[in-house]
Amino acid sequence: MAKYRLIALLISALPIAIASNIDPVHARDVSPCASIGHQGNVEKTAKDCVEPRGTKAALGEGQALGLPEGALKKLSVPEPITRVHRFAYRLLRPQNPSGETMILLHGSGGDETSLFKLASSVAPHATLFGVSGRVTQKGIKRWYARITATEFDQNDIRKEAQAFADFLKDRMAAEKLDLNRAVFIGYSNGANLIAAMALLDPNLIHRAVLLRAMPVLHAAPEVDLRRSRFLCVAGQKDKIYAPFAPALEELLRDRGANVDSLTIAAGHLLGKEDVQVVSEWLSAGSAVAARGRQQQ
Structure with missing residues (x-):
């Protein structure tokens, strides 16, 4: 009985932990489209983006809640889930596109717009493709x-990775976007899926930013990732x-991937330093790619 009382106490404490552990500045930094409306060359359709309906939308996985380390691991009973049939997405095209597409995968509690502000800051001329x-x-x-x-859930990771890969290939082709020039940016739960997809389908992802x-x-497959580059940013x-x-x-x-890794003075939430390091990494990669095209 004591075990169940502990679980009940932890669950009832979640709202209090959420309210008391969020840095308002960082929460604004990761809110979807807080100031994207006319930033860079993003079209006016960006004004349709909405702020999170609650603080959870600014969070990644649960440790940002401030519970004692290891406490959540004890809740080993799978929680009930619901699953929609289709992936919701939002596509924003700039007025002067660079030809690159940023494929954006939110963290737990986010949605298809959650990384628009970060992505428009680091790549103002890229097409933004946010998926939920x-x-x-x-x-x-x-x-x-x-x-x-x-x-x-290992089966669910594979099931959703395959479903998302199928959706992505079809949608990118329909929108006439070059998947080979796409950069994946994922935060927390979304970054985890990107890494899993790269291992399950090694020809899909060539450049990716994995945040937290x-x-x-x-059992990660033994695949060849020599054509893939990753930036991993931990807090x-x-x-x-x-x-x-x-x-x-x-x-x-x-598995052969080119991996740049950084640990910044931050927690699980995203902030201005993430924008800076991602922007620098993308700029360096673009410069290398340009030199390669000139040499061909």
């Missing part, structure tokens, strides 16, 4: 079902995800 996960678990939108904060990510596949104060970051980086490097 199909799974909702206890009212929180996710990319796949979770068991605990760091343990995930961890490895989620128990030094991120108590749950940061300890797993080196394992993900090693996993990708072992």
Whole structure:
């Protein structure tokens, strides 16, 4: 009985933890489209973006709630989920497109617009393609079902990765967008799916930014990722995800990927330093690509 009382106490404490542990500045930094309306060359359709309906939309995985370390891991009973049939998405084209597309995958509790502000800051001339996960678990939108904060349904990861890859290929072709020139940007739960997709379908993802990510596949396939480049950005104060970051980086490097890794003075939430490091990484990659085209 004591065990069940502890679980009930933890669950009832979640709203209090959410309200008391969010930095308002960082929450604004990751809110969808807070000032995107006329930023750069993004079309007026961006004004349709909405702010999060609650603080959870600015969060990634649950450790931002401030519970004692390891507490959420004890909630090992799978939570009920609902799943929609189609992926919701939002496509924003700039007035002067660069030819690149930013494919944006939100963290837990976000939606298809959650990374628009960050993406428009780091790549103002790119087409923004934000997609929302199909799974909702206890009212929180996710990319796949979770068991605990760091343990995930392995079958569901593979099922959703395949469904998203199929959707993405069809939608990119229909919109006449070049998947080979796309950059994937994922935050937390969305970044985890990107890494899993790269391992499950090695020809799909060539460049990706993984913000606050961890490895989620128990048996990662032995694939060739020599054509893929990743930027992994961990938060030094991120108590749950940061300890797993080196394992993900090693996993990708072992399969031949070019991996740049950074740990910044931050927690799980995103902020201005993330914008800076992602922007610099993308600029450096574009310069290398331009030199390569000139030499051909």
